[in-house]
Amino acid sequence: MAELANKHINAEALIAEMVQKSRAAQLSIRKSSFAIRCAALQAAATAIRAQSATIIDVNSEDVARATATGISGAFINRLTLDHQRIELMAFSLEAMTNLPDPIGAELTRWQQPNGLDIARISTPLGVIGIIYESRPNVTVDAAGLCTIAGNAAILRGGSDGQLTASLLAKIMREALEAVDLPSDVVQMVPTTDRKVVGAMLGAVGGIDVIIPRGGRSLVERVQKEARVPVFAHLEGICHLYIHKDADHKKACSISLNSKMRQTGICGAAETLLVDKAVANDLLVKIARDLIEAGCALRGDVAACALVPDMTAATEADWSTEYLDSILSVRVVDDIEMAIAHIGTYGSSHTESIITESRSAANQFFAEIDSAIVMHNASTQFADGGEFGMGAEIGIATGRLHARGPVGAAQLTSFKYVVRGNGQNRK
Numbered sequence: 001m002a003e004l005a006n007k008h009i010n011a012e013a014l015i016a017e018m019v020q021k022s023r024a025a026q027l028s029i030r031k032s033s034f035a036i037r038c039a040a041l042q043a044a045a046t047a048i049r050a051q052s053a054t055i056i057d058v059n060s061e062d063v064a065r066a067t068a069t070g071i072s073g074a075f076i077n078r079l080t081l082d083h084q085r086i087e088l089m090a091f092s093l094e095a096m097t098n099l100p101d102p103i104g105a106e107l108t109r110w111q112q113p114n115g116l117d118i119a120r121i122s123t124p125l126g127v128i129g130i131i132y133e134s135r136p137n138v139t140v141d142a143a144g145l146c147t148i149a150g151n152a153a154i155l156r157g158g159s160d161g162q163l164t165a166s167l168l169a170k171i172m173r174e175a176l177e178a179v180d181l182p183s184d185v186v187q188m189v190p191t192t193d194r195k196v197v198g199a200m201l202g203a204v205g206g207i208d209v210i211i212p213r214g215g216r217s218l219v220e221r222v223q224k225e226a227r228v229p230v231f232a233h234l235e236g237i238c239h240l241y242i243h244k245d246a247d248h249k250k251a252c253s254i255s256l257n258s259k260m261r262q263t264g265i266c267g268a269a270e271t272l273l274v275d276k277a278v279a280n281d282l283l284v285k286i287a288r289d290l291i292e293a294g295c296a297l298r299g300d301v302a303a304c305a306l307v308p309d310m311t312a313a314t315e316a317d318w319s320t321e322y323l324d325s326i327l328s329v330r331v332v333d334d335i336e337m338a339i340a341h342i343g344t345y346g347s348s349h350t351e352s353i354i355t356e357s358r359s360a361a362n363q364f365f366a367e368i369d370s371a372i373v374m375h376n377a378s379t380q381f382a383d384g385g386e387f388g389m390g391a392e393i394g395i396a397t398g399r400l401h402a403r404g405p406v407g408a409a410q411l412t413s414f415k416y417v418v419r420g421n422g423q424n425r426k
Helices: 011-029 034-050 052-068 073-079 083-097 137-148 159-178 195-201 216-225 248-260 276-292 301-306 315-319 335-345 358-367
Strands: 106-111 117-124 127-132 152-156 186-188 209-213 238-242 269-275 296-299 326-332 350-354 372-375 412-419
Touching (some): 034 052, 034 083, 034 137, 052 159, 127 137, 137 152, 137 159, 152 195, 159 186, 238 276, 248 350, 276 296, 296 301, 315 335, 326 335, 350 358
Parallel strands (some): 152 186, 238 269
């Protein structure tokens, strides 16, 4: 569909039409072979590489327009594509083809005393709506994951990246057509009108699940207004805890990577907790490395006393997702205080403990109820690609159905297949 003007749009009618096309396309793709779905993703990866220069040219228009609005540098970074990021998009599609077929997998099987043979088999979810902001790669990751899992995707990108997202969606659609799958397996909402978001959130019986990928205001709106199920995380307030038995070299390198490798992702550490038993020495080393890398530190009284270049943290800092080169720092008495802090201020996303004590790591694993819990590893590994999933649509922090990285396997449901031999129930 061509780009629609934002005036006089009947959002409900537009989404109803798109849902109808998605339903028809999904009936087709759910019956397709894994080989055909893999061929579609390979065709898309090849086309993305071939059109890399065009993608960058189109993306530069989005970036220029966004820059002119005075938007933050962190946002511009997320929006911008270069040859390396484009290659990563293509690579992620190919990685999905190396995974097992997520459809039709026998998840478990057993026999009842009466002879009934019962199996739980994975099935596609159906039509998935993805509402996202700024990151062009979400277009490719979402379309690819939905395709490989036999779903249809309705994509609604942010206005700042609309040109790039539309081009990438077009490439995905052409790749589907190239292997004789319906192009409507992937549809991009052809308008930036915010009324369309409301229509998607209210599409009960049409859209099976909504996945928001963006800032707090977007996710809050989706969670508040949605009448269809939602896979979402509100914020990525990720914690790194340096235990008293931490290896100092690991603590320094992991702290720097967790915060500064890429500050604008949801897996970036936002709060550093340091055990008071090692703070005098280790916190000073970690702080020096972070400050030299350009990170601004905001600490509690004990942390500021050890690091004069640190500014005083406010209560709001402990529950802030900076998505920038800013880190809040707190000195804690022990592991119990660290766990309590995370329970109070965390967003159930990702937490990591640095320690050589197995018992401390096990306590952290047992008592932290976040989607991802790590030991001696950077929080930046909170990513579906790093988990071997090929890619992800997001990190779900809820407790129903999907939790953690939402990859192809998480975009499936299941059914029970019961085989009998003439049994009747008494």
